[in-house]
Amino acid sequence: MKSYTYIFCFLLTIYFTNTYAQECNNSVHTGEGTFYDGVAGGTFGNCSLPVATGDYMHCALNNFDYDGSNACGACIEVTGAKGSVILNVVDRCPECASGDVDMTMEAFEMIADVIDGRVPISWKFVPCETISNNETIKINFKEGSSEFWTAIQFREINHAVSKMEYQLPDNTWKNTNRELFNFFIETSGIASPMNLRVTSILGEELIFENIVLNLNEDFDTGLQFSTPSECQEILSIDNIPLPTNILYPNPTSEILYIKNNSAKWILSDSEGKIIDQGTTDTVDMSALNPGIYFIIQKNRQTEKIIKR
Known part of the structure; x- marks a missing residue:
């Protein structure tokens, strides 16, 4: 009896000390897959990202893998008993355990039978080219933004954004805090026009110059994070045992x-x-x-x- 209690405690230690990392072809996560109504038709997910009406290829990640909104906009490939599906991370599932993914019913049907309700899954982060159609990165300014309080979000990204900085008058760069709802916010404001530097989860840096604050429409940067060749080679996880x-x-x-x-x-x-x-x-x-x-x-x- 004591040996099994030890096993339980040992497993919990592993459970809570995993190191979170998004990398192309990184280690496979395992957990449970469930489904909910989704957030199509607005910006209702915790990531505050727009999801088109009729777009059901999205999901909510558990708190651990959501990682304080660092996973927002990233893509994951989920595999279940029936097959695999690539989903965009636009929401958070607070009640989900580490490794769990809550997806739309339409997405769930592609990996398991809906009647099962809760199923074992495997998943990993993958580039988003397959669903973004090679769109360039867009910059969105949250309503209420001004030169005195500025909130910025990046959309149509191939890889998750890990950091945003803005250039100061002395040409140095200042890091900006990111909130749980996926906006980088400078409470003292950023003067417009501005130069922004963003870093992808893979470490690539892009600089967007002369960005004018605009609350009416997103700014098209004309740039996109690249995907290293090694990330293109092995995207399928069909052979991972469940x-x-x-x-x-x-x-x-x-x-x-x-x-x-x-x-x-x-x-x-x-x-x-x-x-x-x-x-x-x-x-x-x-x-x-x-x-x-x-x-x-x-x-x-x-x-x-x-x-x-």
Whole structure:
């Protein structure tokens, strides 16, 4: 019993100490895929990015991978049992666990059956050329911006923006803070016209010169982040194995089913206390209080369970 409690604590340590990084062809993330209504037809997502009416190829990332809005505008390739889909990150899922992706039903249908509701997925960051049609970067000034308070957002990006700076009169560059809703804000304002320097998540720098503050329309920079050749070579993650033991329904109020179970499991609460264990393909959770639980298997595979 103590050994499984140790395994649980060990896994939680790994869970919370992952180093976040967006790189082309970087390590594959795993988690659960779910679906929601999406934010098509406005700028309703947490990233404040416009999503066209009828555009369902977008998603919300969990808090960890959202990374304080650093992931906004990036693209991810999500793979499930039925296939893969490339989605634009435009929203945040506060209740999602690390690695989870909440997508539109239309996108979810491309990787799994809707009736499943919650499914294991693999995903990674990829360049956005496939959905941006090689558009150049646009600069949007938030309503209320002026030379005394300036809020800037970058749109139609091939790779996520990691930093924005503006040029001071002495030709040095000043870094600008980024808010959770994906605007770089200088509370003391930036004089117009302005020179801006942006850095992509891959480290590429672009300088946009003589940008005039305009609240009526986005400024077309005529420039775009490039994609190194090594990022073009391996975009598919179809061969990444998904977890074989699928837990459903999740959330659940009574019986949890473990599909393809072939190993001993441990049911633990969020504090690591062991509640039950067995080798069956069902777990009776009807007597438990609502909350978050974990199924831990002998091979150290762990799944989060929500009890309604």
